[in-house]
Structures are given as structure tokens and as C-alpha cells.
Amino acid sequence: MGRIAYVNGAYVRHADAAVHIEDRGYQLADAIYEVWSMSDGRLCDPEGHFARLERSLGELSIVMPMSRAALTTVLRETVRRNHIREGLVYLQVSRGVAPRDHAFPTQPVPPAVVVTVKRVDPDAAEARAAAGVGVITTLENRWGRCDIKTVGLLPNVLAKQAARAAGAGEAWFIDAEGKVTEGASSNAWIVTADGVLVTRDTSANILRGVTRATLLDVARSENIRIEERAFSLEEALAAREAFFTGAGALLMPVVAIDGRQIGTGHPGPVATRLRSLYIATARAAAI
Numbered sequence: 001m002g003r004i005a006y007v008n009g010a011y012v013r014h015a016d017a018a019v020h021i022e023d024r025g026y027q028l029a030d031a032i033y034e035v036w037s038m039s040d041g042r043l044c045d046p047e048g049h050f051a052r053l054e055r056s057l058g059e060l061s062i063v064m065p066m067s068r069a070a071l072t073t074v075l076r077e078t079v080r081r082n083h084i085r086e087g088l089v090y091l092q093v094s095r096g097v098a099p100r101d102h103a104f105p106t107q108p109v110p111p112a113v114v115v116t117v118k119r120v121d122p123d124a125a126e127a128r129a130a131a132g133v134g135v136i137t138t139l140e141n142r143w144g145r146c147d148i149k150t151v152g153l154l155p156n157v158l159a160k161q162a163a164r165a166a167g168a169g170e171a172w173f174i175d176a177e178g179k180v181t182e183g184a185s186s187n188a189w190i191v192t193a194d195g196v197l198v199t200r201d202t203s204a205n206i207l208r209g210v211t212r213a214t215l216l217d218v219a220r221s222e223n224i225r226i227e228e229r230a231f232s233l234e235e236a237l238a239a240r241e242a243f244f245t246g247a248g249a250l251l252m253p254v255v256a257i258d259g260r261q262i263g264t265g266h267p268g269p270v271a272t273r274l275r276s277l278y279i280a281t282a283r284a285a286a287i
């Protein structure tokens with residue numbers, strides 16, 4: 001059974017799926033995206049991702065291509081046609097197709113919509129989380145609107161590639177004050193020596209992670225002490241535990257930063273518990 005993609009109103013063979021060469025997403029990164037994790041064929045954290053999608057589009061004055069209900073139908077139908085139960089759903093919305101010009105098209109064009117679905121092996125993901133991963137750090141070099149989930153990801157791409165080349169699973173950006181902002185495709189967290197869960201506040205130039213928001217709710221219901229604030233690389237190196245969150249990794253324990261061991265060098269109890277609680281919570285609310 002081959003993969004199927006949704007492209008501008010049609011379900012097509014993934015191998016044949018294509019967008020126009022003057023799609024503004026392709027030429028100018030004038031596009032936004034969302035990624036949902038899937039559990040048993042259903043979309044996790046639906047509300048948070050739809051809300052952020054609408055916000056990203058609004059910030060760029062791109063119209064919502066269809067209603068939430070219609071989009072939900074398209075996402076689910078793409079999942080169904082791919083026969084995938086565990087994986088990731090990718091949605092990209094660009095401003096549309098127009099002759100190349102930096103400014104918006106003078107005649108309104110319809111946004112271009114693409115949906116793809118990718119299988120994830122849940123056993124491999126669990127094994128990875130059970131072992132934990134290393135992260136590297138890199139200087140923050142992105143624009144000032146990281147709260148918008150745009151496809152303009154070149155700094156993230158280079159950071160992630162540097163992580164891969166170093167045998168690490170993620171790269172954490174460090175700002176000019178020496179504070180961790182977030183990962184190349186995830187939000188960063190630590191558990192301090194006295195057991196406080198710390199993650200960067202969303203007034204900073206970071207993506208407002210949907211997994212982050214759900215996990216904060218989970219941690220609150222567990223009565224874990226939480227501080228949403230900046231933390232330095234030094235504080236992270238001295239932390240009892242560290243981890244990162246995102247639709248891709250869900251919650252991934254960090255066992256080393258820049259080759260220096262964090263805590264015991266193994267996934268800690270807080271990260272391990274929060275991962276399973278997050279997965280159970282997301283599963284229960286998936287649509």
C-alpha cells in the first residue's frame with residue numbers, strides 16, 4: 001500500500017505529489033506548518049495545534065484555507081488513506097502561488113495546502129526514550145518571531161545537522177545572555193537539584209510548544225513545582241534531569257549536554273514519569 005498525500009484539494013500518490021514552482025512557500029518560505037503526533041490513528045493535542053495554526057496564519061495575514069472542521073476531515077482522511085496508526089501528521093499552508101515578488105500578491109491567491117503522514121515505530125521511540133539522548137548547544141541565530149511556526153527553518157536545520165554529526169539527538173540554542181531558548185525542533189526543560197521543573201517562559205523568542213503546554217498541565221496536576229523562566233547553560237549542566245518536548249519526540253530525556261553528563265547519565269524519574277503521563281493524557285484526548 002503506497003503513501004498518499006493531500007495537495008490542494010486532491011488525495012494523490014505521495015510519489016506523484018507536487019506543488020507549483022512559484023509556490024511562495026517553496027521560493028520565499030512564506031508558509032507555516034503544524035505537526036500533530038498520532039496515537040492509534042487519532043490526532044493528539046488537536047485544540048492546541050489548531051489554535052497555533054490559526055495564530056501563525058493570522059500573524060502572517062494568510063487566510064485559514066478552510067474551516068477547522070473541514071481541515072480535521074482532511075487530516076483524518078489523509079491518515080486513513082495511509083493506513084498509519086502511530087506517526088506524525090504534517091500540514092503546510094503557504095500564501096499560495098504567484099509570480100515571484102517579495103511583497104504579497106496584489107491579487108489575492110488561495111493558500112496552498114499540503115498534508116503528509118509519516119509512520120513512527122513506537123517501540124523504537126520508547127527504546128530511544130529509555131536510553132535518553134545527548135544534546136549539543138549552539139548560538140541562537142534565528143529571527144525575532146520564533147513564535148510563528150514558519151517553514152523558514154534553516155538555522156534549525158543547521159543546528160540539527162550539527163547535533164547529528166556530533167552523535168546527539170537535539171541542539172539547544174543559547175541566547176546572548178547564555179540562557180537556553182529552545183531546541184531546534186523542541187522545547188527545553190530541566191529539573192533542578194531541588195526538584196523544580198523549569199522551562200523557558202513564552203514571552204521569550206521561542207515557539208509556544210503545544211506539547212509543552214499539555215505537559216505543564218500534567219505537571220501541575222502532579223503537584224510538581226514549576227518555574228517558567230530562563231535558565232542558563234550552567235544551570236542545565238548542574239541539573240538533576242533535563243529533557244525536551246515536541247510532537248516528534250513527545251518527551252525525550254537528555255543524558256548529556258555538550259558531552260557532559262546530566263544527573264546520573266540516565267533518564268531521570270521525573271522525565272520518565274512525565275513522559276508516560278503525557279502519552280496517556282494525549283491519547284485520552286486524541287480525536
Ligand code: PDD
Pocket residue numbers: 035156182183184185186187207208209210211212245246247248
Ligand atoms: N517541531 N520548538 C521548535 C523550534 C519546534 O520546531 C517545535 C516542534 C517545538 C515543540 O512544539 P510542539 O510541542 O508544539 O510540537 C518547539 C515540530 C515537531 C517539527 O518541526 O517537526
